[in-house]
Amino acid sequence: MKILENEDNSIIVGKSADDYILKYQNDFYKMKKKDFIQICDEEKLIFREEIKENPIYAIIMVGIISLTIVMYFFHEKYVIIDSNFIIANIILFANIFIHELGHVLFLKLFYKSGKIKIGFKIYFIYPAFYVDTSDSYLLPKYKRIAVYLAGNFMNCIYVLICFIFFPSLNKYNYAIISTILINFLPIIKSDGYYAITSLFNRYNVAKSKKKDFIEDTVRGILMFLFLFLLSKLNVSL
Numbered sequence: 056m057k058i059l060e061n062e063d064n065s066i067i068v069g070k071s072a073d074d075y076i077l078k079y080q081n082d083f084y085k086m087k088k089k090d091f092i093q094i095c096d097e098e099k100l101i102f103r104e105e106i107k108e109n110p111i112y113a114i115i116m117v118g119i120i121s122l123t124i125v126m127y128f129f130h131e132k133y134v135i136i137d138s139n140f141i142i143a144n145i146i147l148f149a150n151i152f153i154h155e156l157g158h159v160l161f162l163k164l165f166y167k168s169g170k171i172k173i174g175f176k177i178y179f180i181y182p183a184f185y186v187d188t189s190d191s192y193l194l195p196k197y198k199r200i201a202v203y204l205a206g207n208f209m210n211c212i213y214v215l216i217c218f219i220f221f222p223s224l225n226k227y228n229y230a231i232i233s234t235i236l237i238n239f240l241p242i243i244k245s246d247g248y249y250a251i252t253s254l255f256n257r258y259n260v261a262k263s264k265k266k267d268f269i270e271d272t273v274r275g276i277l278m279f280l281f282l283f284l285l286s287k288l289n290v291s292l
């Protein structure tokens with residue numbers, strides 16, 4: 056294997072035939088040559104413009120998500136009582152779409168040639184489309200975190216728009232707020248989990264299908280219990 060290093064040791068590349076291993080800020084990335092030359096200048100060993108690090112997106116997203124959750128709890132009773140079941144479901148499904156769109160938009164913003172893979176999953180009783188954001192591993196840390204947060208961020212933008220323009224819809228947004236909170240529980244591998252592990256430079260080890268399924272089921276059951284308890288208890292904060 057041939058090892059290349061740039062002047063300040065920030066980028067180290069090992070290559071053998073078609074496989075490249077890139078070390079950048081304590082992260083390792085394995086990729087094919089065609090992907091490598093898209094993000095990195097092989098001669099100068101510098102990243103091309105679009106892959107430069109910028110933590111501002113992740114910071115703004117964390118700010119907006121926190122603000123939305125705090126605002127929601129201050130303004131609304133955290134209940135489903137009195138809301139129309141059909142409308143609640145339409146809003147929840149629309150928000151699954153808005154959420155996935157967030158991942159796609161920010162992945163494309165940071166990494167134009169990133170491939171978008173759309174899949175279908177069942178979380179306990181909840182069917183959901185999801186976007187495979189594995190291409191985001193090619194991004195520097197804070198941009199990768201921003202891609203993970205982008206789904207919840209877009210949901211928060213929706214909640215904030217309701218606050219300002221359609222306050223009658225506020226009471227339906229409890230499900231969206233719940234999903235966001237569940238997303239940040241560290242016991243399940245979700246957007247929040249990946250954002251946090253990226254922050255501490257831990258790597259996402261490849262999972263088996265079975266483990267994946269168990270985790271999704273646990274996530275679904277938690278979501279179900281969470282919503283069930285909250286709607287029964289009539290919690291208001």
Ligand SMILES: [Zn+2]
Nearest residue numbers: 154158206246
């Ligand atoms: Zn997501």
